[in-house]
Each structure stands twice: as C-alpha cells, then as structure tokens.
Amino acid sequence: MSKSTEIVxxxxxxxxxxxxxTRVASEADVGQRFGVGRAAARAALGELxxxxxxxxxxxxxxxxxxRVDYLVAPGKAPSxxxxxxxxxxxxxxxxxxxxxVPLPSxxxxxxxxxxxxxxxxxxxxxxxxxxxxxxxxxxxxxxxVPELPxxxxxxxxxxxxxxxxxxxxxxxxxxxxxxxxxxxxxSAGLGCRPGDPAWLIVSLARDGADGRPVLFTERWVRSxxxxxxxxxxxxxxxxxxxxxxxxxxxxxxx
Amino acid sequence: MSKSTEIVxxxxxxxxxxxxxTRVASEADVGQRFGVGRAAARAALGELxxxxxxxxxxxxxxxxxxRVDYLVAPGKAPSxxxxxxxxxxxxxxxxxxxxxVPLPSxxxxxxxxxxxxxxxxxxxxxxxxxxxxxxxxxxxxxxxVPELPxxxxxxxxxxxxxxxxxxxxxxxxxxxxxxxxxxxxxSAGLGCRPGDPAWLIVSLARDGADGRPVLFTERWVRSxxxxxxxxxxxxxxxxxxxxxxxxxxxxxxx
DNA sequence: CAGTGGTCTAGACCACGGG
DNA sequence: CCGTGGTCTAGACCACTGG
Numbered sequence: 001m002s003k004s005t006e007i008v009x010x011x012x013x014x015x016x017x018x019x020x021x022t023r024v025a026s027e028a029d030v031g032q033r034f035g036v037g038r039a040a041a042r043a044a045l046g047e048l049x050x051x052x053x054x055x056x057x058x059x060x061x062x063x064x065x066x067r068v069d070y071l072v073a074p075g076k077a078p079s080x081x082x083x084x085x086x087x088x089x090x091x092x093x094x095x096x097x098x099x100x101v102p103l104p105s106x107x108x109x110x111x112x113x114x115x116x117x118x119x120x121x122x123x124x125x126x127x128x129x130x131x132x133x134x135x136x137x138x139x140x141x142x143x144x145v146p147e148l149p150x151x152x153x154x155x156x157x158x159x160x161x162x163x164x165x166x167x168x169x170x171x172x173x174x175x176x177x178x179x180x181x182x183x184x185x186x187s188a189g190l191g192c193r194p195g196d197p198a199w200l201i202v203s204l205a206r207d208g209a210d211g212r213p214v215l216f217t218e219r220w221v222r223s224x225x226x227x228x229x230x231x232x233x234x235x236x237x238x239x240x241x242x243x244x245x246x247x248x249x250x251x252x253x254x
Numbered sequence: 255m256s257k258s259t260e261i262v263x264x265x266x267x268x269x270x271x272x273x274x275x276t277r278v279a280s281e282a283d284v285g286q287r288f289g290v291g292r293a294a295a296r297a298a299l300g301e302l303x304x305x306x307x308x309x310x311x312x313x314x315x316x317x318x319x320x321r322v323d324y325l326v327a328p329g330k331a332p333s334x335x336x337x338x339x340x341x342x343x344x345x346x347x348x349x350x351x352x353x354x355v356p357l358p359s360x361x362x363x364x365x366x367x368x369x370x371x372x373x374x375x376x377x378x379x380x381x382x383x384x385x386x387x388x389x390x391x392x393x394x395x396x397x398x399v400p401e402l403p404x405x406x407x408x409x410x411x412x413x414x415x416x417x418x419x420x421x422x423x424x425x426x427x428x429x430x431x432x433x434x435x436x437x438x439x440x441s442a443g444l445g446c447r448p449g450d451p452a453w454l455i456v457s458l459a460r461d462g463a464d465g466r467p468v469l470f471t472e473r474w475v476r477s478x479x480x481x482x483x484x485x486x487x488x489x490x491x492x493x494x495x496x497x498x499x500x501x502x503x504x505x506x507x508x
Numbered sequence: 509c510a511g512t513g514g515t516c517t518a519g520a521c522c523a524c525g526g527g
Numbered sequence: 528c529c530g531t532g533g534t535c536t537a538g539a540c541c542a543c544t545g546g
Contacts, residue, residue: 002533002534002535003534003535004534004535008449026511026512026513027512027513028511028512036535036536037535037536037537037538038536038537038538039534039535039536039537040534040535040536042513042514043534043535045513047449050304050449051435051449052435056512056513056514057512057513057543057544058512058513058514058542058543058544059511059512059513059542059543059544059545060511060512060513060543060544060545061511061512061513061544062512062513072484072486073486074486074487172486172487173487174485174486174487175484175485175486175487176483176484176485176486177483177484177486178481178482178483178484179433179451179477179481179482180481181305181306195262195301195304195305197451223433227432227433228432228433229430229431229432230326230429230430230431230432230484230486231428231429231430231486232326232327232328232426232428232429232430232431232484232485232486233328233426233427233428233429256514256515256516257515257516258515258516280530280531280532281531281532282530282531290516290517291516291517291518291519292517292518292519293515293516293517293518294515294516294517296532296533297515297516299532310531310532310533311524311525311531311532312523312524312525312531312532312533313523313524313525313526313530313531313532314524314525314526314530314531314532315530315531315532316531316532
C-alpha cells in the first residue's frame with residue numbers, strides 16, 4: 001500500500017461525514033499530518049478530485065463537493081430547473097447568446113421543418129448552487145415562440161416559457177447520452193479544463209399533446225457536478241425500483 | 255501554455271493517425287524529445303491516459319487504445335457478444351462463478367418470482383480484443399435453464415443460450431446506466447485500479463414474446479474501453495440519426 | 509501580502525514484465 | 528538483466544485568490 005493510497009483511504013473516509021463545500025486540508029497540511037512530502041500529499045488530493053469527492057481551486061483551496069443526481073428517463077420532463085430542484089439543489093441558467101438564424105439542415109430535420117426556416121440558436125450556461133455545471137446549444141423555431149428573447153428576460157426556464165407562451169408540454173422524444181473528454185469550447189463553457197470528463201446529452205423534446213418536435217438541444221454537463229443516470233424502458237412491472245436491490249453485488253455506490 | 259500541455263497537444267495530434275495498440279514513446283523518450291524532465295513527460299502521458307487515448311501498463315509501456323461504442327437502446331439486444339461484434343471488435347466472456355443459490359428478495363422481485371426461488375448467480379468477465387472490459391453479476395431462475403452450467407461450457411453467450419435452450423427472445427425491459435468510481439470488487443474484476451471511472455449498468459431483460467422477466471444483471475464496464483451511449487425513446491420520426499447533425503456545436507467528439 | 513494549487517527539475521527507489 | 532511505469536523527496540518558481 002503506497003503512502004498516497006493510504007492518505008486517500010483515510011481522507012475519503014473522513015470526507016463522508018462533512019457537508020458539501022467544506023474546506024479540506026491543504027497540500028501542506030496533508031503533508032505535515034501524514035509525514036510525507038508535498039508530492040505524495042498532492043497525489044492524494046488529486047486522486048480525491050479524480051474520484052469527484054473534492055474540487056480544487058487554484059489560489060483558494062480544496063473543498064468537498066456535492067454531486068447532484070440528474071435522472072434522464074422517459075417520464076421525466078427535459079428541464080434543468082425542475083430536475084435540479086427535485087434533487088434538492090438550486091438551479092440557475094444564464095443566456096450567453098440568443099440569435100435568430102436560419103436552422104441548419106440537421107437541426108431542421110430533427111425539428112421537422114425545412115432547412116433555412118427561421119430559428120433561435122440559444123447558448124446557455126446552467127449552474128447548480130452557483131457552480132457552473134452545464135453548457136450548450138439549444139434550437140427551436142422562431143414560429144413557436146417569436147417573443148423568446150423578451151420572455152427569457154423574465155423567466156429563465158425554457159421549459160416554463162414553452163408551457164406558458166407556446167402552450168406546449170415538452171417531453172423527451174429522444175435522448176442520446178455519452179461521456180466524452182470535454183473539447184475546448186465545452187470546457188470553456190463549463191469552467192473546467194480541456195479534456196475533463198463530461199457528459200454530452202443530445203435531446204429532442206416534443207409536445208406531449210400532439211407529438212410535434214419543439215426543441216433540439218446539445219448540452220455538455222460536468223461529470224464532477226452531476227451524476228447522470230439514464231433509465232430506459234418502462235419499469236412498471238416489478239417491485240424494487242429507484243434503489244437497486246441490496247443483494248447482488250457487495251458494494252453499492254453511495 | 256505549460257510544457258506538458260503543449261506535449262499533450264502534439265502527441266494527441268500524432269496519435270490520431272496510428273492504429274490501436276501501437277506503442278507510444280516512453281516517459282524517458284518524451285522527456286528527451288521535448289527537452290523536459292521526467293515529471294513533465296509523465297504528466298503529459300498521464301493526461302493522455304485520463305483522456306482515454308492511451309493505456310499505460312507498468313513494466314510494459316504505453317499504447318494507443320481503441321474505444322468501442324456500446325449502444326444501449328430499446329431496440330438493441332442486451333447481449334455483450336452481439337453488441338461488441340457489431341462494433342467491429344472481438345468479444346469474449348469467461349465464467350468466474352456459476353452458483354445455484356436461493357434468489358435474494360430484491361432480485362426475485364425483479365424476476366417476478368418469490369424470494370428463495372432457486373436461481374443461478376453468474377459472475378462473468380468480458381473482454382474486448384482480449385482486454386478485460388466488463389465484469390458483473392447476472393441472475394436468472396434455475397427453472398428457466400436448468401442445464402445452464404453445462405450449456406456455458408459450449409456457448410459463452412448467455413443471450414444465445416437463452417434463445418436456443420430456454421426458447422426466449424431476450425430484450426431490454428429496463429436499464430439504468432450511470433458512471434461511478436469503481437469500488438474495490440469491481441476494479442478487481444475489471445483489471446483496473448480502485449476509483450477508476452466505470453459504468454454501472456443495471457438491466458432487466460424480458461422475453462420479447464410474453465414479456466416475462468428472464469435475466470437481471472449488474473455489470474461494471476470500463477469507461478476507457480467502452481464508450482457507452484444510451485439512447486432513450488423511439489427516434490423514428492426524423493431523418494438524422496446515428497451521427498449527430500454537423501451544425502449546432504462546432505467541435506464534435508471523434 | 510500570505511496562502512493556495514499548478515508546474516517543473518533532479519534524483520532516487522521500487523514493482524513489474526519481457527528477453 | 529534492463530526498460531517500463533509507479534511512487535516519493537526536496538526544492539523551486541509561478542499564477543491565482545483573498546485579505
């Protein structure tokens with residue numbers, strides 16, 4: 001057992017019982033406490049960051065991190081605000097760009113309109129408890145919500161605007177989720193470093209009433225901020241759900 | 255721009271055009287070539303590993319890595335062999351344990367039987383091109399395939415056995431997918447280090463004919479070996495699929 | 509300004525795997 | 528045996544944040 005591995009074990013144990021946002025010992029502190037050099041202390045804290053237990057901010061310090069569950073499932077509304085709020089955290093979204101442009105052909109096809117149709121290209125960044133956690137591009141036709149720029153000044157939830165103004169009830173038509181190394185533009189939007197692991201969630205929302213596609217999104221989500229869980233298929237047949245049964249594999253993720 | 259960042263940029267560029275499994279320059283080589291110490295060279299190669307572009311094996315070397323797409327979708331069969339083969343790679347699965355035990359209550363509930371019903375608890379490890387990539391536990395009732403231990407000696411695909419012997423057509427009833435830090439048992443099964451990022455895929459398969467649940471699995475999948483993509487919902491309405499459209503966000507994952 | 513994490517050097521020892 | 532990556536030390540400089 002290497003020194004840093006032992007330090008990781010001890011610190012990971014201790015961190016379980018402290019609330020998110022708590023300051024963690026600095027590299028120098030850890031080195032002193034465990035009687036190791038800075039390299040070993042640093043390796044241990046770096047490992048904790050890789051395990052998404054802490055965040056490290058240059059010039060500030062190391063802090064325990066909260067990881068919010070983001071459940072993607074057929075029945076769940078495709079709304080950042082609602083999903084984060086349901087997880088017990090505070091969502092926030094800011095508009096970085098809202099341009100009226102002709103829809104690219106790929107997007108137009110997804111939205112069921114002709115290429116070149118006037119559309120809104122929305123770039124937004126979303127936060128969890130004031131920490132950047134998601135960023136990406138969203139597309140919709142101008143015809144659906146012509147007053148979108150105005151509406152966004154009073155209501156930051158796109159889902160709420162679509163419900164109130166466009167009178168649609170957005171639901172997931174199709175979603176594709178994968179983990180990637182964040183490219184440069186995404187890492188800039190997410191406030192993380194290039195190559196950091198991140199989710200890419202591409203999603204098409206349709207109106208629950210008439211099935212018409214209404215919103216096409218490509219969103220990057222920081223994997224150290226959000227634990228994305230994708231549920232596929234209606235699991236209405238059996239008893240145990242939500243929590244996995246306690247038997248099969250000994251250790252369960254916390 | 256730090257030295258190691260520049261090295262990462264150069265090497266990542268070069269690695270794009272070499273086939274998987276190719277040997278990469280050692281830490282000493284990189285240090286010499288770029289005129290840096292071992293720490294900087296090592297940091298660069300470590301970053302390439304974190305981005306899942308290379309694998310590093312102690313005592314052997316650093317090699318480019320192939321990452322196979324594993325598509326989880328409502329219409330896809332829940333079979334490792336078939337999914338990996340479709341991706342153009344070579345699957346292999348070995349049985350680590352096949353015990354006849356009373357089904358734990360949670361599993362029994364998923365399989366639609368009473369707790370204590372005789373079941374098989376199957377622990378298997380799966381490979382892609384002879385590299386360990388998945389590991390986990392699978393459960394099914396003894397009644398479904400009483401001769402399972404025998405059958406596994408001649409056919410390693412559980413899906414094939416279920417089709418040929420039990421006369422069922424397994425399909426996904428429910429699947430839950432998330433990324434975790436591999437716990438000790440999983441990392442041992444996967445041949446990676448504890449805390450390495452890995453997928454946890456919990457899945458219930460049912461018979462396509464009568465909808466009866468047949469197989470409950472909890473599988474860990476190495477994220478550096480497999481790019482899991484979960485597709486949710488029938489996306490039969492529009493044109494572009496498979497590849498995401500080329501317009502919305504500038505940089506696309508390779 | 510002091511304290512934090514980010515980077516780097518030079519050097520050392522170790523564990524591992526292949527010839 | 529040698530070369531590989533894994534770990535560690537001691538020390539240095541830097542970039543960044545906060546008071």
